[in-house]
Amino acid sequence: MNTNVGAMVALQELNRTSKGLSTTESRISSGKNVNSTRDDSATFVTAQGLRGKQGDLKAVTSSLSNAKSVVDIAVSGTEQISDIVNEMKTLAKQAGDTTISATQRDSLNKDFIGLRERIKTIVNTSEYNDKNLLKMATTDTVTPLQSLANVNPTPASAFTPDTMTITGSGLGLPKAADAAAAFNDSTELTDAATAATVDGYLSTYKTTVNNALSNLGTAARRIDSQLTFTSKLADTIEAGIGNLVDADMAKESARLTALQTKQQLGVQALSIANQSPQMIGQLFKG
Numbered sequence: 001m002n003t004n005v006g007a008m009v010a011l012q013e014l015n016r017t018s019k020g021l022s023t024t025e026s027r028i029s030s031g032k033n034v035n036s037t038r039d040d041s042a043t044f045v046t047a048q049g050l051r052g053k054q055g056d057l058k059a060v061t062s063s064l065s066n067a068k069s070v071v072d073i074a075v076s077g078t079e080q081i082s083d084i085v086n087e088m089k090t091l092a093k094q095a096g097d098t099t100i101s102a103t104q105r106d107s108l109n110k111d112f113i114g115l116r117e118r119i120k121t122i123v124n125t126s127e128y129n130d131k132n133l134l135k136m137a138t139t140d141t142v143t144p145l146q147s148l149a150n151v152n153p154t155p156a157s158a159f160t161p162d163t164m165t166i167t168g169s170g171l172g173l174p175k176a177a178d179a180a181a182a183f184n185d186s187t188e189l190t191d192a193a194t195a196a197t198v199d200g201y202l203s204t205y206k207t208t209v210n211n212a213l214s215n216l217g218t219a220a221r222r223i224d225s226q227l228t229f230t231s232k233l234a235d236t237i238e239a240g241i242g243n244l245v246d247a248d249m250a251k252e253s254a255r256l257t258a259l260q261t262k263q264q265l266g267v268q269a270l271s272i273a274n275q276s277p278q279m280i281g282q283l284f285k286g
Helices: 005-030 041-095 102-125 192-245 249-284
Strands: 140-142 164-166
Touching: 041 102, 041 192
Parallel strands: none
Antiparallel strands: 140 164
8 A cells, every 4th residue: 555566667667668769759850879978978979070070071172172273274274375386386387488478477477476465364364262373483382182191081091192293384485584585475476587496496385385284184183083082081981970870760760669659558557556556445445
């Protein structure tokens, strides 16, 4: 009469069922098996560390994307300059022909000047985010590559790209004040002899352009490769976090149904246990 052991046991079991039901409902609503450090401290801390690495990768990707834009613009400009130089060499050779008239050479010269000005325009406008590789007459450095050592899943796969250097990509025309500058931003095909000399210097300039194309192409491929690597690494980390904290929705759904049934049975058991003292009380009624 004083202590209803059956009711106490039924109540404890019902409380455990309610707690399990609350946990399962939380997992289903959030989609996560580990929502906070209270659920599983070790797993939660590990997942938080991986989330930090995700942030590092976002910064790396942004930096690489900026570098890609810088190099892509430089590649586009250099390819156009390469085509223009070929046209200029053709005009210089034609203007070097001593059998043509002054009027013909003047017409060729006008076309030559137009192409020369196009090169100047391309060099000056091939810019992204205040970086113009085509205006650099000396070695230029692009530094988009942050160390990836701290965002790799294991130290064994550490990948730490160094600073990217693009050499010989300065494509600005020589100035008239430069030593032996027979081809500069004021060069014209005024006569056959000058045209022949300019043709020779255009060959040298063509070599500079080809070197720039080679260096820029290598840089572009390197950036693309690292972007691919970073993307794959980000996907791997994302999957790793999911494996750690994501809930198995099929299992949780089945568990929810079981716990709901168990809760209903627990309520019935508690009701039955509470009826026992009343049944004993009936014995004392006359």
